[in-house]
Amino acid sequence: MLNQPATKYTAFPPIALHDRQWPSQQITKPPVWLSTDLRDGNQALFEPMSVETKIRFFTRLVDIGFKEVEVGFPSASQTDFHFVRRLIDEKRIPDDVTPMVITQAREDLIARTVESVRGAKRAIVHLYNATAPVWRKVVFNMEVPQVMQLIQDRVAYLKKLTDAAPETEWVLQYSPETFSATELDVALQACNTAIEAWNARPGRPVIINLPTTVENATPNVFADQIEWMHRHLNQREHVVLSVHPHNDRGTGVAAAELAQMAGAQRVEGCLFGNGERCGNVDIVTLALNLYTQGVHPRLDFSDINAVAREVEEFTQIATHPRHPYAGDLVFTAFSGSHQDAIKKGFAAQKADAIWEVPYLPIDPADLGRTYDSVIRVNSQSGKGGVAYLLEKDHGVVLPRRMQVEFSAVVQRHAEAADAEVSSEEIWKLFKNTYLRAEHTELTYISHHLQEGPNDQQIIDLSWRWQGDAQTRKAAGSGPVEAACKALGVDMQVLSFEERSMGSGADALAIAIVEGSTSGVQGSRFGVGIHRNTTTASVMALISLARRLEVSLPEPADAKTN
Numbered sequence: 001m002l003n004q005p006a007t008k009y010t011a012f013p014p015i016a017l018h019d020r021q022w023p024s025q026q027i028t029k030p031p032v033w034l035s036t037d038l039r040d041g042n043q044a045l046f047e048p049m050s051v052e053t054k055i056r057f058f059t060r061l062v063d064i065g066f067k068e069v070e071v072g073f074p075s076a077s078q079t080d081f082h083f084v085r086r087l088i089d090e091k092r093i094p095d096d097v098t099p100m101v102i103t104q105a106r107e108d109l110i111a112r113t114v115e116s117v118r119g120a121k122r123a124i125v126h127l128y129n130a131t132a133p134v135w136r137k138v139v140f141n142m143e144v145p146q147v148m149q150l151i152q153d154r155v156a157y158l159k160k161l162t163d164a165a166p167e168t169e170w171v172l173q174y175s176p177e178t179f180s181a182t183e184l185d186v187a188l189q190a191c192n193t194a195i196e197a198w199n200a201r202p203g204r205p206v207i208i209n210l211p212t213t214v215e216n217a218t219p220n221v222f223a224d225q226i227e228w229m230h231r232h233l234n235q236r237e238h239v240v241l242s243v244h245p246h247n248d249r250g251t252g253v254a255a256a257e258l259a260q261m262a263g264a265q266r267v268e269g270c271l272f273g274n275g276e277r278c279g280n281v282d283i284v285t286l287a288l289n290l291y292t293q294g295v296h297p298r299l300d301f302s303d304i305n306a307v308a309r310e311v312e313e314f315t316q317i318a319t320h321p322r323h324p325y326a327g328d329l330v331f332t333a334f335s336g337s338h339q340d341a342i343k344k345g346f347a348a349q350k351a352d353a354i355w356e357v358p359y360l361p362i363d364p365a366d367l368g369r370t371y372d373s374v375i376r377v378n379s380q381s382g383k384g385g386v387a388y389l390l391e392k393d394h395g396v397v398l399p400r401r402m403q404v405e406f407s408a409v410v411q412r413h414a415e416a417a418d419a420e421v422s423s424e425e426i427w428k429l430f431k432n433t434y435l436r437a438e439h440t441e442l443t444y445i446s447h448h449l450q451e452g453p454n455d456q457q458i459i460d461l462s463w464r465w466q467g468d469a470q471t472r473k474a475a476g477s478g479p480v481e482a483a484c485k486a487l488g489v490d491m492q493v494l495s496f497e498e499r500s501m502g503s504g505a506d507a508l509a510i511a512i513v514e515g516s517t518s519g520v521q522g523s524r525f526g527v528g529i530h531r532n533t534t535t536a537s538v539m540a541l542i543s544l545a546r547r548l549e550v551s552l553p554e555p556a557d558a559k560t561n
């Protein structure tokens with residue numbers, strides 16, 4: 001890195017638009033979307049797409065809802081020419097979808113481009129030339145008047161060719177390539193030259209497409225440039241004002257959004273931000289940003305995973321796991337406080353109310369994603385995530401203090417494993433902690449319960465401890481108290497709850513009992529799961545005694561089997 005970048009780089013100057021209106025505008029409707037996945041996206045791939053792949057991609061774009069698709073650069077490659085012809089000859093373009101073909105402003109290339117879409121119901125021909133000072137000087141060796149002459153001549157040539165083929169409804173798209181780096185008066189002159197040469201008028205609209213070919217300033221500068229053009233363009237009512245942002249500074253989405261606030265009616269981009277260098281603007285993100293503001297984008301991403309997998313197959317480029325809306329990890333929360341808030345948010349969210357689940361800007365279900373992936377557990381996670389997974393996957397609702405106790409078990413495991421803990425592993429840990437015992441430990445064998453005098457319950461309880469089976473009889477006001485007395489341990493039951501796990505004939509009961517004993521700080525929990533509710537509660541008591549590591553009295557006065 002240079003210590004003095006100012007000796008090598010210079011800031012793009014601000015635009016003198018002091019009465020700018022865009023900062024207080026809101027986007028209230030979707031723009032016209034144009035997908036350039038098959039052109040700008042395709043030209044940025046290691047391996048350009050085959051005709052068959054392009055056909056599949058085109059079909060997917062139409063299914064998503066694009067009404068305008070840039071299908072290629074037919075004068076540049078036989079593959080593109082052949083693909084465009086197949087779309088038309090095989091009648092693969094629905095009536096409400098318009099193909100667009102791009103060409104440099106050169107006569108031979110324009111003629112070939114028009115040829116490629118001959119016979120289409122409607123077609124946009126996209127003509128471009130770079131207008132920024134460096135390109136004028138270094139690439140074209142042209143002064144401004146010569147650049148204007150080039151536009152005038154080539155648009156007129158295109159008009160002549162298309163006028164001769166009236167069976168197609170022709171639309172001109174003119175792009176001053178490198179617009180964002182071009183002096184505004186030069187860019188305006190270029191666009192107005194194209195508008196006049198095309199003879200834009202009612203029924204003969206023109207698309208003026210303003211790119212950040214290379215992003216060169218903060219997005220507010222681009223918004224100023226767009227608002228200035230929006231105010232100054234000739235025949236504005238017959239012009240569809242379009243933008244084509246790239247993402248060199250990582251602000252392509254912001255540039256496209258601010259540009260719409262500044263007057264842009266149409267946006268060109270690629271799915272998941274594919275495209276030259278750092279990509280074209282990401283249309284998925286733009287569309288779903290709109291959706292989360294309550295504006296339907298008129299693009300269907302209700303199965304975002306399917307779209308992502310297919311685009312990965314077409315482009316051979318993986319979607320980043322943190323990609324907005326589509327990344328594998330964007331609906332996961334590892335950190336405890338986030339999990340806690342999400343869990344509470346899901347519980348509080350009413351089906352027909354405005355979405356307000358903390359940390360989740362969109363309902364994953366709206367993208368065809370399930371809640372399964374929302375919460376994942378690692379050593380940064382707290383009780384909320386563990387409790388959520390146990391409840392969702394196993395129907396086990398932990399009392400709050402038990403969430404704290406059990407999440408410490410999971411955290412120890414996560415730290416030791418130095419990895420994420422799956423829901424399956426959490427369940428295994430739960431069973432190991434509360435339900436399973438080593439053969440030397442205290443385990444439940446059976447019980448028999450009968451009514452005693454004064455509403456008492458008399459239990460005959462059998463257990464195994466240190467390998468020996470024992471049975472003892474005792475009475476209590478309920479099975480839990482009777483079982484506690486039968487065990488003859490120093491243990492106080494502090495709370496008890498029982499619920500069903502699942503429903504129908506196969507439903508199990510889960511009993512959770514909290515208790516304490518002298519010498520052990522605080523309380524611990526025991527769990528019993530059984531088809532019979534009383535058996536579950538007695539098993540929970542034995543689980544608690546095991547967890548408290550209470551000493552059982554010598555088997556002297558127990559009936560030993």
Ligand SMILES: CC(=O)SCCNC(=O)CCNC(=O)[C@H](O)C(C)(C)COP(=O)(O)OP(=O)(O)OC[C@H]1O[C@@H](n2cnc3c(N)ncnc32)[C@H](O)[C@@H]1OP(=O)(O)O
Nearest residue numbers: 043073075076103104105106109128129130139140177213
């Ligand atoms: C910003 C963008 O992404 S725009 C799209 C960019 N995509 C591509 O360029 C890929 C497709 N292009 C190609 O494959 C080739 O450029 C072709 C087939 C179209 C043309 O190839 P060639 O005839 O060999 O020309 P080449 O690519 O070298 O173009 C350079 C010439 O075109 C001129 N030129 C470049 N762009 C334009 C333009 N938009 N309008 C007019 N002339 C142009 C240059 O000044 C140069 O002229 P010169 O040879 O007199 O100096």
Ligand SMILES: CC(C)C(=O)C(=O)O
Nearest residue numbers: 128175177211213244
């Ligand atoms: C031709 C134009 C619109 C382009 O692709 C760009 O500037 O990135």
